[in-house]
Amino acid sequence: MTELEQIGIDVRAQRPRVARALLHIADRYRGPVTAAEIAAAAGYGERGLQEAFQRDLGLAPSRVVLLLRLWRARLMLLSNPDQPIGSVAAAVGFAHFGRFSGYYRAQYGETPSDTVHAARHRLYS
Numbered sequence: 001m002t003e004l005e006q007i008g009i010d011v012r013a014q015r016p017r018v019a020r021a022l023l024h025i026a027d028r029y030r031g032p033v034t035a036a037e038i039a040a041a042a043g044y045g046e047r048g049l050q051e052a053f054q055r056d057l058g059l060a061p062s063r064v065v066l067l068l069r070l071w072r073a074r075l076m077l078l079s080n081p082d083q084p085i086g087s088v089a090a091a092v093g094f095a096h097f098g099r100f101s102g103y104y105r106a107q108y109g110e111t112p113s114d115t116v117h118a119a120r121h122r123l124y125s
Helices: 016-028 035-042 046-057 061-079 085-091 097-108 112-124
Strands: none
Touching (some): 016 035, 016 046, 016 061, 035 046, 061 085, 061 097, 061 112, 085 097, 097 112
């Protein structure tokens, strides 16, 4: 299953330019990625990209980037709960730990440290 499928997006079901944009995001979401860069990779202007994503996915491109980053962070925390949470946040593209924690909690209903504690309990019990 691809990373995009993990967050509920089937690239194959998308129009070609939206699919190109999604694949570009999937290739680069861990680092800086701009709407202009995504739009250019897919053959859109920035406004056209926003409209296409909203029409076809009901999401903004920035939301797709955020969801991928959060999913990757969760996977990293669950697979290695002994790594520092701040390092995980930075590794997936978050510069501000507080924002990362807030987004994470909103998405998963628990803080990153809650995830780590549960993963450690499962791992060491």
